[in-house]
Amino acid sequence: MSILVDEKTRLLVQGITGGEGSFQTQRIIEYGTKVVAGVTPGKGGTQILGVNVFDTVAAAANETAANASIIFVPAAFAADAILEAADAGIPLVVCITEGIPVSDMVMVHAYLKDKPTRLIGPNCPGVISPGKCKAGLMVGDIHLPGNVGVVSRSGTLTYEAVAQLTSLGIGQSTCVGIGGDMLPGSTFVDILQLFQKDEDTEAVVLIGEIGGTLEQQAAEFIKEKMTKPVVAFVAGATAPPGRRMGHAGAIISGSSGRAQEKIAALAAAGATMAPTNPAVIGLTMKKVLDEINGN
Amino acid sequence: MSILVDEKTRLLVQGITGGEGSFQTQRIIEYGTKVVAGVTPGKGGTQILGVNVFDTVAAAANETAANASIIFVPAAFAADAILEAADAGIPLVVCITEGIPVSDMVMVHAYLKDKPTRLIGPNCPGVISPGKCKAGLMVGDIHLPGNVGVVSRSGTLTYEAVAQLTSLGIGQSTCVGIGGDMLPGSTFVDILQLFQKDEDTEAVVLIGEIGGTLEQQAAEFIKEKMTKPVVAFVAGATAPPGRRMGHAGAIISGSSGRAQEKIAALAAAGATMAPTNPAVIGLTMKKVLDEINGN
């Protein structure tokens, strides 16, 4: 098992004919993911990378039984692309696009509220279940199939952590980048819930950062509902308040959003904190797993 | 028993200090309804008809534990008044106001979708459970406590029917005017569901009219779910298409909304149709009840 994506995932690519879209789709196909359709309005009927292109998601979903979508369309049109996928009944939508206006995402959240579609991202590296399916930007070959779930607001920091895990021989069930935006489609809690339920996930790495309260909400969930061990790391402890650290959501405003409070909440909830150096996230997980396994 | 309102109803009046509001509130109080608060922004702290006036519904509900609201505010402000009551957690809102723009009601419905508040109206005469509580404009003394539920899109046609029932000795559990607008807060189906569940309701009079498909939906519900007898009447069989017959919702457009189709649907669903003359609605119900009781 794994969460969100697996061998049964039939992926549709929105914005497949764009530069980024086609480049990434190639790598996604190379990883072995079943890419069943592409969508670019006005280019229906053509082919790219051996994939049939449709004008609308509805038409593509209808013809190909796609059950997941990954979005590469430019920021100005991305909210519309998310809604299009949800309206077509696609159950999983991974939005890679960075820079979507906040008001567009407010609208997207209102629209998705009563719909069964799960949104990952935007502004995220996507999702990978190693050895099964990659719906994202991550370099496939640093991953190893296994039983540790990874969930993160940051892309490269996740790659760091995953590379460490893999080099220590610790495989991953699924790695989920929820994205660096202020209003992510799925939160830490959403993904922790899935990992908690997933039989193949033994432990979870959670990588947070400053800004917002997603980590505090995660801490509450870990405390109340989580029986699996969690190793956590929070970036930005030395960041100055009031400045946006790259990610739209990574900004300390007023008294909220500081790394210290997030770290304290996660530690109090029973998560094992990786020390302040991200280079030891892997080692921290190894210790936790060794303890479980009685080594 | 009865539906929607009874002895436990603690009514709040929005727009209590207006001409219509105060005139009707007086008659509501005279009927024996517990009017616990009035609301008129800017007049908080005053009294009218012995009722304390508050500036906001939130403040009034907080102080008086009101559990129902009746709205008499002008059309331009009525949608806001409905939302205010819903936001304050009032479970039943009866909106009397006529002439609310359709786009305001589209917004109201979107707002109420996930909220527990039930809206009756707008553009309706309200609700009465004879002998217990009156939250509406109907003349109290034509009503008789009993076991027939009445639900209608039309005010005076309901009075006609109720007067007939009462003069034949047939009392009413509750009479509900759902209103003559195109987008009523509660539909025939909503109210039929309540009557079906209500132990004190033995049979139901349904008074429909041209326009929309509320009667067809009611027919479907009657067919599928309703075990209690329904006597139905539909007004407007001779109305010309394309003309609005007073009520915003009473307009035959294209092929839909004609009385003939509604009558056919209700009859096919097992409702007993009162003949084309509204003067015999009461008699039709009497026959139905006599049959049940083996007379």
Next chain:
Amino acid sequence: MKIHEYQAKSLLSEFGIPVPQGGVAATAAEARKIASELGGKVVVKAQVHAGGRGKAGGMKVASTPEEAAKLTEQMIGTRLVTHQTPPEGVPVSKVLVEKALNVEREFYLSIVVDSITRMPVMIASEAGGTDIEETALVNPERILRAYIDPASGFQAFQGRNLAYRMNLNPAQLRPATSVMTNLYRLFQAKDCSLAEINPLVVTAEGELLALDAKLDFDDNALFRHSDIEQLHDPEQEDPIEARAHELGVKNYVKLDGNIGCLVNGAGLAMAVIDTITYAGGSPANFLDIGAINNTDRVVGAFRVFTADPSVKAILVNIFGGIARIDVIARGIVQAHEQMNIQLPLIINAAGTNVDEGKRILAEANIDFIAATDCYDAARKAVAAAKGSGGRQKPQASGNKRGKI
């Protein structure tokens, strides 16, 4: 509220929807000037609040400015009769002179509020033009719908989905989506009850334009759209309806019978006209007097009855709930004081203050026929309307004639 095509097109244009070049003319000279400025073939279109103009001769092509002037002269001042107008037609005071287009395809597009989902819905069809109503009946699958979530508004993807299903070509996906998005903006901004473009055309040059358009507005929302209210053209209304509305009798619809009806409550008023028909008669109008506490509307209603030569009898059917019978009675008395009313009057009244009402009518010595219920009233009104022949008082027959 309805407006003219030229007014609707000006609003479409304001909201970024392409329309043919053209101008409105009230005289032949104006039409000539517009046609010569446009150059080439033009279409002269009678401006009336009714569809079906083409088949009724209200839409003609002119090859020269002179011809345009001539057609305009022929149309202005006449009454146009179409399948949507009353038999006497509606007056033509203005024409729209538009550049003729090379139309290749005709589509249908409209927005209304759907009463089941309680959302606005964009309705679209590949089969636009005059036969859309037939298409709706015969090939309903060719009528496409996209419901508009009020939280998010009309989305571009909905436009693309519709355009794709309407078989527009790839180059037209974007302009069609833009037309739809803008039509929804207009629908929302101006509180339309109907925003319709039929046909939306694609020309030989590949352009997408609104060739004809109809905008109706929510009367209840006019208070916040004074710009729209100003577009009202009372000339296009039935003169008796217009008179009724002037007199404050808002819920009034002219019908083609001879019994004037004054009823309180729309449902009851509908039931009364039904009952008159079943009793073998024919109502002259639908009239819901509403919940009133003053006498002016009653007097207004009687003024409408006396102004309408087809009315041969008056039926008053009031269930006094909110409305009080004494007020209605006082209104009837005032009407008789102000007008010379020679029509038979049938009254069925019950409810609030009925005794006081009876006393008032009695004191004023008003002649009327009392009825026991709605059907009885209808029956008596039908007899009276037949009996009266013209503007004579009815004579006592089998009717229980009351004087109170």
Next chain:
Amino acid sequence: MKIHEYQAKSLLSEFGIPVPQGGVAATAAEARKIASELGGKVVVKAQVHAGGRGKAGGMKVASTPEEAAKLTEQMIGTRLVTHQTPPEGVPVSKVLVEKALNVEREFYLSIVVDSITRMPVMIASEAGGTDIEETALVNPERILRAYIDPASGFQAFQGRNLAYRMNLNPAQLRPATSVMTNLYRLFQAKDCSLAEINPLVVTAEGELLALDAKLDFDDNALFRHSDIEQLHDPEQEDPIEARAHELGVKNYVKLDGNIGCLVNGAGLAMAVIDTITYAGGSPANFLDIGAINNTDRVVGAFRVFTADPSVKAILVNIFGGIARIDVIARGIVQAHEQMNIQLPLIINAAGTNVDEGKRILAEANIDFIAATDCYDAARKAVAAAKGSGGRQKPQASGNKRGKI
């Protein structure tokens, strides 16, 4: 994006929110003219992108036009230092000259998007003015919130509820609601990230006005608001940040240390500056180079480092995923070709095309210190920045120095 108070007030005014009378002046003469037109006492307010002006001398009352001119002369051309500015302050190029008001009460009002409910939220307080942040900490119950359902927008009842709970008097319920409704319209229409009125004042005359206002805009939405983009004042930015943004290095934040950081990914960049601090050093910046496939941004980043005299060492930390190490390496080579870079360079790189990157750096003969992981890189950068003293090349110490 931030704008000046006078620009914010002009937008408020456009959206129907009352602001004090006044005008903006860049010279003493302009200020004199405005003050004499206003008459009576005026307030001269330095226009800078920072709060805390009052306590810092950036806001002064003038009794005469002459005094207003004098104050303006004193302010223009200086740098204002408040608790919100960097130590060197921000330049004052304009002042706002406003009619002084008789303020009776000060309220707080703002709108932001709430990340938990994912809705805009109207925040209001009876305790407006300079101490709002303290109030939020000490008396959080005095901070009121109303969440705004995007489907229905801000509703009048929400305004009345807030105004009532802020203890505004009955006559002010309606104007306060109107200010809130209009502030939300502005927030929506212009894609604000913050719309704040502090204080919203009631004057002795009972008027409700926005005495000070702050509007910040969502950078990601500026593409649809060219009018707002034009209000951008680069003068108010840190010059090195402004330079970085000009060079296309968007995710750049100036910090006060001496190690220039070039990292890919915001989370990793944050972790790197944390690690530098824990290793006893101090980063000169946060810099997320992003997912790049061209070398210009790398060259731009090096340009920023060399332009910043506080930078004593450069740390490059790249995890090649989307970004490719060969591209980064080529950028580093180009930077060395275009600039005379004498700063010690520490590189920690892994991932896509790392071997190709190594080859490129080796071929170009670039001097750098290789690191085994992020912490190792930080430690070496701290040592190098200390060792280098100034703009000298670092000497090999215990570090594994690589030349590829």
